Amino acid sequence: MTTSIKTRVLDRIDLAILDALQKNGRISNVNLAKQVNLSPSPCLERVKKLEEEGYIEGYGARLNATKLKQNVVAHVEVTLKESTEAAFEIFKQHILLIGQVVSCDMVAGGYDYLLKIRVGDMIEYREVLGKIVDIPGVGTNRTYMVIEHVKQDKGLTVKIDE
Secondary structure (H helix, E strand, C coil), X not given: CCCCCCCCCCCHHHHHHHHHHHHCCCXXXXXXXXXXXXXXXXXXXXXXXXXXXXXXXXXXXXXXXXXXXXXXXXXXXXXXXXXXXXXXXXXXXXXXXXXXXXXXEECCCCCCEEEEEEECCHHHHHHHHHHHHCCCCEEEEEEEECCCCCCCCCCCCCCCCC
């Protein structure tokens, strides 16, 4: 027997709260309430409900990669020797242990995974690539070094009907 989890439909105020918090996770509840035209108490209740329901996964700060000497970025295509569940699982377990791999997506197309790697210099990149190619089942890889960040991910687009 399968159970289905019902997802409630978010209203305009919920969407406005999500949009505001995504842009400024440090906004006070009083200012958030003003921004979404609610009084503070119901606003706080809505935020807590959005957190409980998993719409808000957490809060954090955007750090400056250059100041922290992690400004070398590479995208790496990885193809496995076999397309089996076991091979996928082995790759996943190994890649989760490499901190410099900041994102890893299984993709459809000419290769199996697309990795985003963030390091301080080419020496560190070479070390990380060595770890990746040593993962059992890895076949080929192709690297694309980032020259310029044209557009950064600023979060999800929240569509608020007006």
